[in-house]
Amino acid sequence: MDVAIVGIGIHPFGRHPGLSGREQGAYAVRQALTDARIGWADVQCAFGGSVAAGGADTLVSDLGLTGLPFVNVHNGCGTGGSALAMAERAIRSGDHDLAMAIGFDKHPPGAFNADPEASGLGRWYGETGLMLTTQFFAMKIQRYMHEYGISPASLARVAARAYRNGALNPAAWRRQPLTEQEIAAAPMISHPLTKYMFCSPGEGGVALVLARADRAHRYTARPVYLKAVSFRTRQFGSFEVFSPWLAPDRAEGPTAAAARAAFEAAGLGPENVDVIQVQDTESGAEIMHLAETGFCADGEQELLIKSGATEIGGTMPVNTDGGCLANGEPIGASGLRQVYESVLQLRGAAGQRQVPGQPKVAFTHVYGAPGISCCTILTT
Amino acid sequence: MTAAGPAAVPVAEGLFSWPADPRLLGGSCASCGTTTFPRQSSCPRCTGTDIRTVPLAATGRLWTWTVQAFEPKPPYRADGPFEPYGVGYVELATADGSGAVLVESRLTEADPERLEIGAEMALTFIPVYRDAAGQPVVTFAFAPQHPGTR
Numbered sequence: 001m002d003v004a005i006v007g008i009g010i011h012p013f014g015r016h017p018g019l020s021g022r023e024q025g026a027y028a029v030r031q032a033l034t035d036a037r038i039g040w041a042d043v044q045c046a047f048g049g050s051v052a053a054g055g056a057d058t059l060v061s062d063l064g065l066t067g068l069p070f071v072n073v074h075n076g077c078g079t080g081g082s083a084l085a086m087a088e089r090a091i092r093s094g095d096h097d098l099a100m101a102i103g104f105d106k107h108p109p110g111a112f113n114a115d116p117e118a119s120g121l122g123r124w125y126g127e128t129g130l131m132l133t134t135q136f137f138a139m140k141i142q143r144y145m146h147e148y149g150i151s152p153a154s155l156a157r158v159a160a161r162a163y164r165n166g167a168l169n170p171a172a173w174r175r176q177p178l179t180e181q182e183i184a185a186a187p188m189i190s191h192p193l194t195k196y197m198f199c200s201p202g203e204g205g206v207a208l209v210l211a212r213a214d215r216a217h218r219y220t221a222r223p224v225y226l227k228a229v230s231f232r233t234r235q236f237g238s239f240e241v242f243s244p245w246l247a248p249d250r251a252e253g254p255t256a257a258a259a260r261a262a263f264e265a266a267g268l269g270p271e272n273v274d275v276i277q278v279q280d281t282e283s284g285a286e287i288m289h290l291a292e293t294g295f296c297a298d299g300e301q302e303l304l305i306k307s308g309a310t311e312i313g314g315t316m317p318v319n320t321d322g323g324c325l326a327n328g329e330p331i332g333a334s335g336l337r338q339v340y341e342s343v344l345q346l347r348g349a350a351g352q353r354q355v356p357g358q359p360k361v362a363f364t365h366v367y368g369a370p371g372i373s374c375c376t377i378l379t380t
Numbered sequence: 381m382t383a384a385g386p387a388a389v390p391v392a393e394g395l396f397s398w399p400a401d402p403r404l405l406g407g408s409c410a411s412c413g414t415t416t417f418p419r420q421s422s423c424p425r426c427t428g429t430d431i432r433t434v435p436l437a438a439t440g441r442l443w444t445w446t447v448q449a450f451e452p453k454p455p456y457r458a459d460g461p462f463e464p465y466g467v468g469y470v471e472l473a474t475a476d477g478s479g480a481v482l483v484e485s486r487l488t489e490a491d492p493e494r495l496e497i498g499a500e501m502a503l504t505f506i507p508v509y510r511d512a513a514g515q516p517v518v519t520f521a522f523a524p525q526h527p528g529t530r
Contacts, residue, residue, distance in 0.1 A: 113453035122418070124392035126455035128508055128519045129448060130484055135467050138446035146444075146497045191447045191492045236414075236425045245406075245417040246443075246482040247425075248471060 003091045004216035004223035005378070007036025007209030008340050011104070013327040014173035016203050021053025021330070024205035025104030026062045028333075032207040036219040038098065040064045043209070045090050047083040048102030049073035050332035056083075056102050077368015078231060079103055080206070080335035085229040085374065087210050097212050104205030105330030112201055119242055119370055133281070133369060134198060136241040138190035141284025143239075145192065148299035150287055152192055156180040157305050158283040159197045159325055165312060166326025168353040173202055173328045197283040202328025206336035208343075222347045224362075227377045228265035232258040234371030241369045252292070254373035255279075259293040259365060262375040270294040273377075274359030275345045276316060277338035279367040280323040290318065293365050293375065317355045320345060335374055338364035342378050388516040391508055394418055396520055402505060403435040404472070404520055408479055415479035417472075436481065438503040439525070440472040443482050445495045457509045466490045470501050470522050488523040500525040 009031025011024035025048070033040060040063045048056030049072055057070040075082040080103035087101040111134055116126040125131050144150060160180045166172035178196055186194040209219070216223035234240045237251030263269055270293070278293060280286035287301045295316060296304055304310060310318040321327065321341040324334060342362035344350040362378045390398045395418050397403050407419030411428035419433050445468030451458075466487030473480045488504060489495055501522040508519050 110453065111450070113455075116455065122392050122395075123455060124395065124519065127457045128391060128486060129452050129456045129458070129465065130467060130486070131455075132448065132452055135446050135448060139444040139467070139469065142446060143444035143497065188447070188449050190449060191445075244484050246469060246484075247414065248480045248482060 001092050001094050002213035003088050003226045004211050004213040005208055005226055005339070005343050006211045006216050006219035006223055007032040007038070008343050009033070009035060009207040010171050010337065010340050011205040012171040013202055013204035013330065013333070013337070021050050021104045021106030021203060021205070022059060022062070024106070024203060025050070025056060025102055025207070026059050028104065028205035028207040029059065029063060029100065029102060032100065032209050036209040038209065038219060041066050042098055043068055043100050044096040044098050045087070046070045046100040046102060047073055047086040048100070049075070049079045049083055050103065050105045051076065051079055053104055053106040053332065056104070059102065076370065076372060077331055077366060078335070078372040078374050079332045081229070081231055081366050081374025081376070084208065084336060084339065084376065085231050087208070088226055088229050091210050091212055097215060099210045100207060101210065101336060102205070102207045103332040103336040105332040106203040107201035107330065110201070114242065114369070121242065121244065125244055130244070131242060133241050134190045134193070137282045137285055138193050140239055141282070141288065142192060144284065144288050150299070150302050152184065153180070154287060154302055154305050155192065155197050155283040156184040158280070158286050159183045161311060162280060162319055162323045162325035165320055165353055166322025168351070169321045169326065172322045172326045174322070174326045193282050193284065199281055199324035200328050202330050204327070204330040204333045204337070206333045206340050208336060208339060224343045224346045225379045227268070227379055228262040229374065229376050230258045230261035230265060231374045232261065232372070238371065240371030254371055255289055255292040255365060255367050258373040258375040262377050263294065266377040268361060268377060273316070273361045273363045274357070275320060275342065275355050275362045276318045277320070277323070277341055277363070278318060278365040280319055280325050281329065281367070283325070285367065286319065286323065289365055289367060293363070312353055312355055320350065320353050320355060331368070335364070335366035338366065339376055339378070346378060346380050388507065388518045389511065391517050391519040397435065402503070403438060403475065404483060404503065406434050406436050406474060406481055407431040408434045408474060413479055415474055415481040417481050417483045434479070435475040436472045436483065437475055440470045440501055442495070442497055442499045442501050443469040443471050444497060445487060447490050447492060459509050464490045466495060468495070468522065486519060486521040488521050494524060
């Protein structure tokens with residue numbers, strides 16, 4: 001049974017004092033239901049979660065106590081992707097006709113303060129100031145720049161494009177364009193990355209309605225087909241966040257494995273993709289993930305970015321909604337935001353940031369702690 | 381540059397030998413030879429549980445690095461005003477030469493102009509905070525061997 005996305009909803013990302021993460025999730029659900037022209041009582045099963053804003057199943061007390069099976073997902077940065085993967089299976093297996101995937105979150109300002117013991121690490125690792133996601137991303141791109149000749153200018157270019165695209169997105173958090181000079185000259189957070197090269201933990205919610213593909217037209221004139229959802233964790237030898245040590249020989253990370261599995265499942269390759277969303281926790285992550293997902297070779301990013309290929313009007317548009325840099329990262333919602341954006345683009349409904357030429361294939365990629373990745377491929 | 385005196389106590393048991401001949405202590409898997417730091421009771425490569433403790437070399441090369449420019453939230457602990465600090469991975473052989481591991485560590489240098497991938501680094505120890513009894517608590521760190529030669 002093929003699977004279609006027939007309804008999408010989003011609560012704008014950013015900071016929303018007085019509004020809980022749950023409320024933002026419920027808002028997104030109502031938007032998605034309206035979009036699919038159904039009621040909550042029509043939803044046969046739901047999968048959802050947040051990392052820091054409570055259990056998604058409690059949404060039923062706002063949306064309606066219909067008795068549906070609702071599974072809470074708590075899977076770190078893979079929370080949204082995991083919820084989507086399970087909703088997809090619920091349809092593909094033939095068990096259900098209509099399912100929802102929901103993600104929302106609400107984090108306090110500032111960097112995440114991770115708990116070492118919850119990650120199976122000694123408390124010393126946090127006490128001595130080593131347990132910061134920002135350090136990991138900085139050290140990964142530092143090494144990558146050394147090996148593949150990526151310049152600091154590319155880091156600024158990626159961030160400038162993110163804020164430019166965010167300015168065109170009504171649901172984005174940071175909608176003020178910044179110049180490459182402003183980005184490069186901002187205070188250094190973790191060398192070589194400045195303040196404006198990092199995304200911030202934030203708030204927001206996204207909900208998606210999934211249906212059997214053969215019945216998709218009951219709900220929408222423009223169904224988008226979910227061809228593949230692939231989720232992977234780290235393997236021995238990959239360089240991951242929160243690693244007190246690494247093996248001397250590098251293995252590929254979960255991103256490469258998840259992307260390859262998604263392309264194989266969809267029967268498509270990177271060359272078929274018209275619009276790309278990749279995890280840009282910081283500028284360097286986008287650069288590295290473009291190679292890890294197979295869209296270019298290591299080192300080619302320098303020229304691709306400089307030439308404008310990754311702009312909305314370029315040959316391989318990347319993070320058209322402004323990515324994590326312009327939207328911030330409410331962890332539970334972040335991966336589903338990429339799918340929301342992809343559906344808008346494939347519907348031709350992305351407004352000012354619409355990729356020209358009627359894009360037909362979209363790709364999304366999430367990466368996060370403690371070394372997980374989820375990739376999806378969507379088509380018209 | 382062992383900044384802490386002999387009364388200092390390690391930040392955690394099992395990370396390094398202390399106070400005599402301080403060395404980082406890794407784990408070596410008897411089945412597949414994988415070296416971990418710190419030692420752990422199960423091998424993340426082959427699931428083996430026969431892991432022996434191995435001291436690591438006191439010098440190695442810097443594999444990558446960054447500088448922590450803002451004060452982390454708890455559980456980070458430090459006394460006094462925040463000063464940026466370097467962080468990196470240093471490639472270390474086991475003392476017996478049978479294995480190798482990249483160890484994440486504080487660096488004594490926080491000036492980007494004085495940190496370079498491939499640089500020779502040497503083990504040292506730095507104070508992190510004073511415990512409830514007033515004893516200085518120390519952790520391991522690496523110092524560039526020839527700072528400023530970039």
